[in-house]
Amino acid sequence: MSSQVTAAAPMWEGGRSPYAVNSKKFGMWLFIISDALTFSALLFAYTYSRVATPNWPTPFHFSPSIVFSSVMTFCLLTSSLTMVMAVHAMNHGNRKAAGGWILATMAGGGAFVALHLTEWLNLIRNEHVTPFSNPWGVPLFGGTFFALTGLHMTHVIIGVIYLGIVCQAVLRGKFRAEDVEVSGLYWHFVDLVWMFIFPLVYLMSASRS
Amino acid sequence: MIAHTEEVEHIAGATALTFAKVWIALLALTGVEVFLAYEQVPVLIMLTALIGLSVVKAALIVAYFMHLKFERLSLFLTLFPMLIFCVLLMLIFLGDAARIPAMRPPL
Numbered sequence: 151m152s153s154q155v156t157a158a159a160p161m162w163e164g165g166r167s168p169y170a171v172n173s174k175k176f177g178m179w180l181f182i183i184s185d186a187l188t189f190s191a192l193l194f195a196y197t198y199s200r201v202a203t204p205n206w207p208t209p210f211h212f213s214p215s216i217v218f219s220s221v222m223t224f225c226l227l228t229s230s231l232t233m234v235m236a237v238h239a240m241n242h243g244n245r246k247a248a249g250g251w252i253l254a255t256m257a258g259g260g261a262f263v264a265l266h267l268t269e270w271l272n273l274i275r276n277e278h279v280t281p282f283s284n285p286w287g288v289p290l291f292g293g294t295f296f297a298l299t300g301l302h303m304t305h306v307i308i309g310v311i312y313l314g315i316v317c318q319a320v321l322r323g324k325f326r327a328e329d330v331e332v333s334g335l336y337w338h339f340v341d342l343v344w345m346f347i348f349p350l351v352y353l354m355s356a357s358r359s
Numbered sequence: 360m361i362a363h364t365e366e367v368e369h370i371a372g373a374t375a376l377t378f379a380k381v382w383i384a385l386l387a388l389t390g391v392e393v394f395l396a397y398e399q400v401p402v403l404i405m406l407t408a409l410i411g412l413s414v415v416k417a418a419l420i421v422a423y424f425m426h427l428k429f430e431r432l433s434l435f436l437t438l439f440p441m442l443i444f445c446v447l448l449m450l451i452f453l454g455d456a457a458r459i460p461a462m463r464p465p466l
Contacts (some may be wrong), residue, residue, distance in 0.1 A: 169434040176434075183438050187445055194449045201402060201456040216393065223389050230424050231382040238375060331426070338424045345416045348389070349409035353396035 178332045182339045185305075189343050192301065193350055196294040200354055207286040208357045209277045218269045219352040222262050223344065226306075229258025230341040233334045240327040245320055248330060252317040255337060259310040266303055270296075295351060302347055305340045312336060373429070381423045388416050403457060 169176060200206050210216055236251035273279045281296045283289055316333045319325040392412050395405065422428040427435055 168431075169437070170431050171434060179434070179438055183442050186442055190442075190446050190449060194446075194453075197406065198453065198456040201406070201453065202459040204460045212397075216396070220389070220393055224386065227382060227385050227389070230420065231378055234378045234424050235375060238378075335425055338420055341424075342417050342420045345385075345420065346410075346413050349392050349396075349413055350406075353392055353409060354402075354406065356396045358397065358399075 172328050174328060174332045175335065178335045182335065185339065186343075189298075189301070189346070192294070192298045193346055196298055197350055197354075199290045199294055200350075203288055203290065205286065205288060206355065207279075207284060207288055207291050208355045209273065209279060209284075209286075210352050210355050211357045214272055215269060216352060216356055218265050218272075219348055222265045222269075223348050225258045225262045225265070226341045226344050229255045229262070230338050232258065233337045237327070237331050237334045240320070240330040245323065249317055249321040252313050252320065252330070256310050256313050256317065259306050259313070259337075259340075263303060263306055263310070266299070266306075270299075291355075298347060298351060302340070302343055305343070309337050309340050373423075378423065381419050385416055385419060388412050 171179075210219075232251045232254040236248045236255060239245075239247035239251055278285050279292050279295070281292045284292050312333055316325060316330060320330060392409055395408055395412075398405075400408075
């Protein structure tokens with residue numbers, strides 16, 4: 151059996167691709183899985199502290215915190231849709247449209263960061279939460295909250311820069327469809343992580359008063 | 360999961376309509392989560408419901424937006440079982456978190 155396969159495609163002469171994806175894409179997938187483990191650990195740490203502390207603070211009022219974070223969710227989900235459209239356009243050889251869709255994606259990411267920083271400032275100024283202390287005497291809250299959302303925001307900012315580089319290259323006729331797809335994988339992953347941070351951090355600690 | 364390359368090419372042209380439907384589904388699930396946050400339910404039940412909904416959303420994003428549904432099964436099997444296994448190993452300790460408040464001596 152193996153001799154037939156070997157005759158058709160020699161084992162040691164390259165060209166075999168058991169996953170049928172290019173190496174850039176596979177590399178990005180490996181990075182995403184390892185990054186997913188990092189975020190899983192941080193989310194777990196937050197959730198553990200949340201469940202183990204009966205007097206866990208609930209500083210997220212419906213307005214502005216929950217409204218802001220819901221709009222941020224909308225921004226990221228919509229930017230994921232525009233990113234998919236960019237890959238779609240690139241696959242059909244339409245560079246101009248792909249560049250436009252990537253710019254729309256970057257706008258979504260930029261809006262997310264702006265809203266998130268506003269929400270951080272609201273928390274710091276109005277609720278007096280810092281990474282090390284807060285009025286409710288549960289310093290773990292600030293530590294886990296800022297570490298988790300800060301790391302995620304860093305990912306979004308890096309993603310916007312990454313997409314900017316991809317966008318200008320696409321518009322100048324460089325880079326191929328697979329490069330856009332790989333940057334899209336990263337962007338969707340950032341979106342995916344927020345799908346866990348939003349309910350676990352914001353909704354679990356929403357103020358009901 | 361599709362193992363045949365011929366079909367990968369067929370689905371590589373997944374329509375914009377499919378993506379728009381997935382986007383609407385994701386927004387709807389987010390709406391359900393926000394609604395749940397204001398229902399009076401015990402913390403662990405709320406946590407389970409929210410994580411359940413988030414896993415569904417993550418699956419939609421990975422399958423359609425990240426295109427994994429249309430890749431070879433071998434790629435999925437290489438990447439995801441170990442991630443899920445590691446996360447489950449961490450979750451073993453969540454039971455401790457729920458017990459800790461009851462174990463503290465009264466002040």
